[in-house]
Amino acid sequence: MANVPENLHYSKDHEWVRVEGDTAVIGITDHAQDQLGDVVYVELPRAGDEFVANESFGSVESVKAVSEIFTPVSGKVAEANDSLTDEPEKVNKDPYGDGWMIKIKMSSSGEVDSLLTAAEYEDFTKAENE
Amino acid sequence: MTAPALKLKSTALNSIHRKLGGRMVEFGGWDMPVQYPAGTVEEHVRTRTHAGLFDVSHMGEIDVRGLDAVAFVNGLVSNDASKLVDGQAQYSALTTPEGTVIDDLLVYRFAEDHLLLVVNAGTTDKDWDWISSHRENEDIELRNVSADYCQIAFQGPDALGILQKLTRLPLSEIKYYHFREGEVDGVPAIVSRTGYTGEDGFEVYASPDKAERLWNKSLDAGNFGADDGVLACGLAARNTLRLEAGMCLYGHEIDETTTLLEANLGWITKLNKGYFIGRDRLLKQKEEGIGRKLLGFEVTDRGIARDGQDVLIDGQRVGQVTSGSPAPFLKKNIGMAYVPVEFANEGRAIEIDVRGRRVGAQIVPLPFYKRPKQ
Structure with missing residues (x-):
C-alpha cells in the first residue's frame, strides 16, 4: 500500500504539497512513483520561472514513459532540486523527502485549501484503480 | 487507469504474473505484464548478465502441413524457406504487393511437409486472413494453433544452464536458429535456440496447461540468489533489450508503410529465390535505390x-x-x-x-x- 503522509496536501495529478510559510514544496506521491517505475530522468524549471496552478512545470521519465508534472499552486520557483539530474532514483526511494522537486513562492495562499487531504487522496487513488 | 473497453485475452500464466506483482497492461489485445517489482532496469540488466524469463505466449502460431507447405509459404514470405532443413528456424517477413511488411515472423521447419509460422500477437488474425486468402489449389492444411501453445523465453548467458537442468536434450548441440522436440520437466516441448534480446537463449513451446508448472520450475532452476538468479521480465524489458540489439518491432520500425529494404532487412529479402508477393517492387526499389x-x-x-x-x-x-x-x-x-x-x-x-x-x-x-x- 502506498505511503500517504498525513501532513501534506495532494492533487488529483498525484503531486504533493508541503506548506512552509508562504512557500510550497512540491513533489510526486509514493503512488505516482510506484506507478511510473524506475525514474531515469527528471526535468525541472529554473528558479525565477513563474507558473499558474495546474500548469506543467516539468517532466519525470521512466524507461517506459514520460509524465508531466503539474504545480498545484501558483507562484514563482524559489528553488529546484537539481540533485535529481544525477540521482533521479531519489524520486523512487524517497518521494516525500530527498525526491522533492521544486519550491514555489505562493502568490495565492488560498489554493492549497482546495487540494485533497491525505484521506481524500487515498480514496481518490483507490477509486482510480478500480 | 480506466477499465479497457475490450475484453483482453490472457495467457495461461496470467494469474502467476499477478501473484508475482506484475503490472498488467494491454498489448496487442492481450493482458500482459509490463514489469515486475524488480523493475525494468533490473530485469533488463539481469538478462544481459545472468538470465531473464519471459512469457511470450501471446505470440501467434500458424501450422502449415502438406506436400506444398514449403512452396506455399515461400510465395508469401521474403526469406527463402526452401533453404530450411528439418529442425531449423528462419527470420522472415510476410510482404504486401508493395514490398511493405504485413508482419515479421519465424518459420520453423519440422519436415518437408510441415512448417510452423510464429507471428506477432497483435497481427495474428490479420496474418491468418492474409495467408488463408492466398490459398488456391495447393496440397496444404492450414490451422491457427495459437491457443495450443504457451511460449516461455529463457534469455541471457545463464539461460542454457538453467534450462538444461530441466531437460535431457543436449542444449549446447542446438545451433542458433535451430530447434529440437523433446521434454522439458517431462512435458513435451519444442526447444528453439532463438530470442529477441540480443543474448543467447531459448524459446520453449508447450501445451498451455503445462505453462504454470514450466514457469515455476524454471524460476526454481534459476534461483541463484537475489543478485544472480533468473528474473521474471516484463514487456518493457523485452522492448529495451531488443532495441539495444537493434531489432525491429512490428508497428514501430516496420509496418505496411515501410519496405524491407528501408528497414535494413535486405538480409531476409531473397530477391533471387523466385516469386514472392512484393518481389517485383522490392527488385525495382533495389535497382532505383531507397x-x-x-x-x-x-x-x-x-x-x-x-x-x-x-x-x-x-x-x-x-x-x-x-x-x-x-x-x-x-x-x-x-x-x-x-x-x-x-x-x-x-x-x-x-x-x-x-x-x-x-x-x-x-x-x-x-x-x-x-x-x-x-
Whole structure:
C-alpha cells in the first residue's frame, strides 16, 4: 500500500504539497512513483520561472514513459532540486523527502485549501484503480 | 487507469504474473505484464548478465502441413524457406504487393511437409486472413494453433544452464536458429535456440496447461540468489533489450508503410529465390535505390527521445523516431529513426524534437549492443 503522509496536501495529478510559510514544496506521491517505475530522468524549471496552478512545470521519465508534472499552486520557483539530474532514483526511494522537486513562492495562499487531504487522496487513488 | 473497453485475452500464466506483482497492461489485445517489482532496469540488466524469463505466449502460431507447405509459404514470405532443413528456424517477413511488411515472423521447419509460422500477437488474425486468402489449389492444411501453445523465453548467458537442468536434450548441440522436440520437466516441448534480446537463449513451446508448472520450475532452476538468479521480465524489458540489439518491432520500425529494404532487412529479402508477393517492387526499389533508411542514434544532450518524435537535420524536419528509450545496459539514451538516405551517414549530428525542445543526437551504427563472443 502506498505511503500517504498525513501532513501534506495532494492533487488529483498525484503531486504533493508541503506548506512552509508562504512557500510550497512540491513533489510526486509514493503512488505516482510506484506507478511510473524506475525514474531515469527528471526535468525541472529554473528558479525565477513563474507558473499558474495546474500548469506543467516539468517532466519525470521512466524507461517506459514520460509524465508531466503539474504545480498545484501558483507562484514563482524559489528553488529546484537539481540533485535529481544525477540521482533521479531519489524520486523512487524517497518521494516525500530527498525526491522533492521544486519550491514555489505562493502568490495565492488560498489554493492549497482546495487540494485533497491525505484521506481524500487515498480514496481518490483507490477509486482510480478500480 | 480506466477499465479497457475490450475484453483482453490472457495467457495461461496470467494469474502467476499477478501473484508475482506484475503490472498488467494491454498489448496487442492481450493482458500482459509490463514489469515486475524488480523493475525494468533490473530485469533488463539481469538478462544481459545472468538470465531473464519471459512469457511470450501471446505470440501467434500458424501450422502449415502438406506436400506444398514449403512452396506455399515461400510465395508469401521474403526469406527463402526452401533453404530450411528439418529442425531449423528462419527470420522472415510476410510482404504486401508493395514490398511493405504485413508482419515479421519465424518459420520453423519440422519436415518437408510441415512448417510452423510464429507471428506477432497483435497481427495474428490479420496474418491468418492474409495467408488463408492466398490459398488456391495447393496440397496444404492450414490451422491457427495459437491457443495450443504457451511460449516461455529463457534469455541471457545463464539461460542454457538453467534450462538444461530441466531437460535431457543436449542444449549446447542446438545451433542458433535451430530447434529440437523433446521434454522439458517431462512435458513435451519444442526447444528453439532463438530470442529477441540480443543474448543467447531459448524459446520453449508447450501445451498451455503445462505453462504454470514450466514457469515455476524454471524460476526454481534459476534461483541463484537475489543478485544472480533468473528474473521474471516484463514487456518493457523485452522492448529495451531488443532495441539495444537493434531489432525491429512490428508497428514501430516496420509496418505496411515501410519496405524491407528501408528497414535494413535486405538480409531476409531473397530477391533471387523466385516469386514472392512484393518481389517485383522490392527488385525495382533495389535497382532505383531507397529514399529513406532506418538508422540508430544516440542522444548526446540531456534528454530521452521517444517514439513518434521528429528528427531534424540542419533545422529541417526529415524523419521520425520509430523507437526511443533509455538503454538500461548501455546507460545511454538511444533510438531508431527513418531518415532520407542522403543524411543517413554514421557520425552525423541530428536533433530530436523532444516535446518542443531540440535535443542533440548522433547517428551511430546498428546494433547498439552486441553480446561478447564466448
